[in-house]
Amino acid sequence: MEAVEDDSQLGLSSEEEDSELSDGELQVAFAKGLLKPGLNVAQQEPKATVNKPEGLKQCLMEFQRNLPWVERLDLSNSPAADIVAKAEGALAAQDTAEISAEDDFQREMYFYRQAQAAVLEALPRLKKLKIATKRPEDYFAEMAKTDQHMQKIRKKLIMKQMAMEKSEKAKALREQRKYGKKVQIEVLQKRQKEKKAMMSAVKKYQKGMTDKLDFLDGDQGKGKNETRTTKAAMNKKGPNAKRKFKDQKFGFGGKKRGSKWNTKESHNDMSGFKAKVAHGKGGKKFGKGGKQKPNKRPGKDTRRKMKSRSR
Numbered sequence: 001m002e003a004v005e006d007d008s009q010l011g012l013s014s015e016e017e018d019s020e021l022s023d024g025e026l027q028v029a030f031a032k033g034l035l036k037p038g039l040n041v042a043q044q045e046p047k048a049t050v051n052k053p054e055g056l057k058q059c060l061m062e063f064q065r066n067l068p069w070v071e072r073l074d075l076s077n078s079p080a081a082d083i084v085a086k087a088e089g090a091l092a093a094q095d096t097a098e099i100s101a102e103d104d105f106q107r108e109m110y111f112y113r114q115a116q117a118a119v120l121e122a123l124p125r126l127k128k129l130k131i132a133t134k135r136p137e138d139y140f141a142e143m144a145k146t147d148q149h150m151q152k153i154r155k156k157l158i159m160k161q162m163a164m165e166k167s168e169k170a171k172a173l174r175e176q177r178k179y180g181k182k183v184q185i186e187v188l189q190k191r192q193k194e195k196k197a198m199m200s201a202v203k204k205y206q207k208g209m210t211d212k213l214d215f216l217d218g219d220q221g222k223g224k225n226e227t228r229t230t231k232a233a234m235n236k237k238g239p240n241a242k243r244k245f246k247d248q249k250f251g252f253g254g255k256k257r258g259s260k261w262n263t264k265e266s267h268n269d270m271s272g273f274k275a276k277v278a279h280g281k282g283g284k285k286f287g288k289g290g291k292q293k294p295n296k297r298p299g300k301d302t303r304r305k306m307k308s309r310s311r
Contacts, residue, residue: 070129077121079113 029035100106126133143150204210239247298306 069125070131073122075118075121077114077117079110080117080120082109082113 026035099110123133201210201214205213
């Protein structure tokens with residue numbers, strides 16, 4: 001416990017305790033000149049590489065077999081000539097010795113032309129050895145994968161294609177719905193605008209601000225000539241029987257409110273004034289009390305005669 005307390009008082013950590021070298025060892029190394037100022041990093045010596053061509057050749061001779069070329073089919077050749085580059089008058093990459101490993105297209109074309117050169121060299125040699133290079137029509141070879149496995153792959157591909165088509169159809173349907181909704185909104189806005197214009201025209205007509213009834217035609221988009229032709233045809237045809245009956249019974253319409261108001265002309269017009277009627281001297285007969293006498297009832301014989309006549 002005392003040792004632990006001393007270490008804690010001196011500020012020594014567990015890392016310092018676990019260090020490989022103690023303070024005394026470091027002081028001895030510094031006195032000998034083994035320590036230099038700065039960070040001390042342990043350096044590893046580079047690995048020595050050994051190149052023994054004789055040993056490599058000996059290993060090659062051990063596993064080398066003298067097999068015919070048909071069994072090996074090895075070819076070492078340069079790539080075929082680039083016909084397109086020659087036709088365009090440009091030099092090929094291998095001719096200029098500037099083949100870039102970073103250029104994917106140039107590298108793949110180099111491999112492609114090298115395979116072409118190998119084919120051009122191998123085919124004549126195979127024909128010379130009487131080895132067929134084309135598959136016969138009745139050639140049968142066992143497939144690497146079973147039919148069941150290929151059916152599963154086919155079903156998976158079909159399901160994937162159907163899912164893509166379904167997704168495309170859903171996308172097209174969403175676009176159509178968006179377009180249809182847009183058209184519907186435009187139609188509703190147009191109807192509201194026409195309704196607002198109609199109500200405004202009706203209010204103007206009711207207030208007497210205009211005497212035109214063009215807003216009742218319904219087709220405001222027609223030209224003036226078509227509107228005039230329609231109105232002329234309607235006026236020429238005339239109203240229907242129902243309209244005529246109502247006009248005969250109730251009049252021809254027109255202004256009703258304020259029709260009985262006096263005007264300056266009607267107030268000054270005295271042609272229809274009759275003094276006897278105005279002062280109660282003529283027309284009606286009144287009794288002693290100023291009241292009008294009631295009609296006298298006919299007698300019994302007179303009433304009997306009137307009944308016999310009506311029969």
